[in-house]
Amino acid sequence: MTQKPGKKMTVDEKDYQLYLVTDESFQKEEDFLSIIEESLKGGVSMVQLREKHLSSKDLYHRAEKLAALTSTYNIPLIINDRADIAMAVGAHGVHLGQEDLPLPALRRMVKEELLIGVSVATKEEALQAEAEGADYLGVGALYPTETKANTRKVSLEQLYQIQKAVKIPIVGIGGINENNVAEVMDQEIQGVAVVSAITKAKNPMEAAKKLKQRMIQNTSI
Incomplete structure (x- = not known):
């Protein structure tokens, strides 16, 4: 899964x-x-660096260290919003919010070298992102979350309808934990994005393992 310069990793490799x-x-x-x-030891399969409070210099240094770590485990690294940082540290992609740089403008900058993910909360936003060339979607917030302020609520039914409407991978996000991950995966999406369920756990490795186990059990039923 090592990134090759000038070549975007394909969806099949993710x-x-x-x-x-x-x-x-x-x-x-x-x-x-x-x-x-x-x-990562517990089974996390992709990492996004989202650090809005850091200066560009500090963000670069943190991203550089994280890129070295994720590379050791052959895990893709995505940088939130900052294509310049992603390119500088050899990350695999950039994730955009609805208020970030428009996807077409970013794609003109990075060509096909980086994956681009987009946060959406409606079917219309999802279809637009797909049409503009997004590689995957982050859909939410599915549940209440303290991690991000001013989130828009997305129901599981809305998530399912978005999943049926697009052909690119979908990751559910927002308040997902061990207790609700199974019902999220019931919507036939490709994965879940988590923050506190792992980072705030006493044992992050075990927390990741439990989440992964719940997901595997759910998909095997």
Whole structure:
């Protein structure tokens, strides 16, 4: 799964099943990297670096360290919003929110070198993102979450309707944990994105393992 310069990893090579989004609450770099590594050992299959509070310089250094770590485990690294940082550290992609740089503009910048994911909350947004060339969608918030303010609520029925409307991979996001992950995966999506369920756990590796186990059990029924 090693990234080759100038070549975007294909969707078939991706495992969106357990997608970890980093939390902004870590003050110490060693704590941050330790928790991410434990989660990778537990089965996290993709990582997104989302650190809106950092300066560009600090974000670059954190992304550089995280890229080295995820590369060791052959896990794709996505950078939230910042294509410049993604390109600089050799990350695999960029994730955009609805208020970020428009997808077509970003695609003109990065060509086919990076995956582009887009956060959506409606079928209309999903169809637009797909038409503009998004590689995958993050759909939510499915449940109440303290991680991100001013989120739009998306029901499981809406998630299912979005899944039926598009052909690209979908990752459910927002308040997902061990207790509700099975009903999210029931909507026939490719994976879930989690933050607190792993980063706030006493044992991130075990938390990731339990989430993965619930998902595997659900898909095998």
